[in-house]
Amino acid sequence: xxxxxxxxxxxxxxxxxxxxxxxxxxxxxxxxxxxxxxxxxxxxxxxxxxxxxxxxxxxxxxxxxxxxxxxxxxxxxxxxxxxxxxxxxxxxxxxxxxxxxxxxxxxxxxxxxxxxxxxxxxxxxxxxxxxxxxxxxxxxxxxxxxxxxxxxxxxxxxxxxxxxxxxxxxxxxxxxxxxxxxxxxxxxxxxxxxxxxxxxxxxxxxxxxxxxxxxxxxxxxxxxxxxxxxxxxxxxxxxxxxxxxxxxxxxxxxxxxxxxxxxxxxxxxxxxxxxxxxxxx
Numbered sequence: 001x002x003x004x005x006x007x008x009x010x011x012x013x014x015x016x017x018x019x020x021x022x023x024x025x026x027x028x029x030x031x032x033x034x035x036x037x038x039x040x041x042x043x044x045x046x047x048x049x050x051x052x053x054x055x056x057x058x059x060x061x062x063x064x065x066x067x068x069x070x071x072x073x074x075x076x077x078x079x080x081x082x083x084x085x086x087x088x089x090x091x092x093x094x095x096x097x098x099x100x101x102x103x104x105x106x107x108x109x110x111x112x113x114x115x116x117x118x119x120x121x122x123x124x125x126x127x128x129x130x131x132x133x134x135x136x137x138x139x140x141x142x143x144x145x146x147x148x149x150x151x152x153x154x155x156x157x158x159x160x161x162x163x164x165x166x167x168x169x170x171x172x173x174x175x176x177x178x179x180x181x182x183x184x185x186x187x188x189x190x191x192x193x194x195x196x197x198x199x200x201x202x203x204x205x206x207x208x209x210x211x212x213x214x215x216x217x218x219x220x221x222x223x224x225x226x227x228x229x230x231x232x233x234x235x236x237x238x239x240x241x242x243x244x245x246x247x248x249x250x251x252x253x254x255x256x257x258x259x260x261x262x263x264x265x266x267x268x269x270x271x272x273x274x275x276x277x278x279x280x281x
Contacts (some may be wrong), residue, residue: 040260066246075250082251088231089220090258092148096155097216097262101209104160108167109193129161133219137226151223151231158219159212166208170201206270213262221255 048068054060055067062070079086107125110117133154140150174197182192224233232251239248 063243070246071249074246085235092151092220093217096152097213099156100159104163108164112168112171141227154223155216155219159216162211163208166204170204174200210266214259217259
């Protein structure tokens with residue numbers, strides 16, 4: 001009886017069962033990604049076409065809303081000069097996102113495992129999320145100075161809440177019958193968590209990570225707006241002050257690209273993890 005849990009996680013094998021190969025795995029991933037990339041490209045083309053049409057039809061001046069061609073030209077000629085700002089924003093986003101994962105997932109496990117921790121931590125977590133983060137930016141600058149630390153903290157704070165909430169929802173939403181099965185097999189709490197709770201909560205956790213990584217980018221840019229002298233947020237602020245709207249929109253396009261790339265990297269991890277989970281089951 002004690003081996004029921006471990007045997008249930010083993011992949012059955014037999015002569016009549018097809019074996020998943022790395023080639024087939026790549027085919028499954030690529031097939032799904034081709035459709036997603038196609039939809040993204042169609043959406044981008046539609047947005048750019050509408051944008052160009054609005055600028056031409058209403059004769060909007062370029063210092064208010066530059067045409068896509070002007071933005072593309074600025075993006076092509078300015079990417080090299082703002083490459084260091086791109087690197088700063090990406091670094092702040094990744095470090096803040098990683099910090100939110102390191103803090104958020106163990107905190108969510110503690111909340112899901114202890115009613116006392118839930119009662120103590122959950123109200124404070126909800127209250128801190130309700131406070132507009134832009135209002136905290138000057139406080140972080142006073143505490144940590146004008147370097148990258150307050151921007152990383154801002155990125156981590158924005159990413160923390162969805163990571164914690166999604167992880168808690170996934171952990172507490174496990175089928176009670178599976179928990180009872182694990183206890184009937186004399187599995188301890190740690191083994192039940194490793195073999196039952198965590199795999200069942202994985203889709204929810206990964207969903208929270210996809211939301212969190214985009215919010216981390218938002219937090220980094222907000223920090224750059226308030227107290228930065230580098231980063232794409234700083235580039236946008238300076239460009240707007242000098243009425244260089246083509247440069248501001250070029251930086252916004254770069255931020256959109258960074259956000260989409262980070263989102264789909266997490267989405268790729270989700271495909272890999274969930275595909276391997278279905279394969280093991």
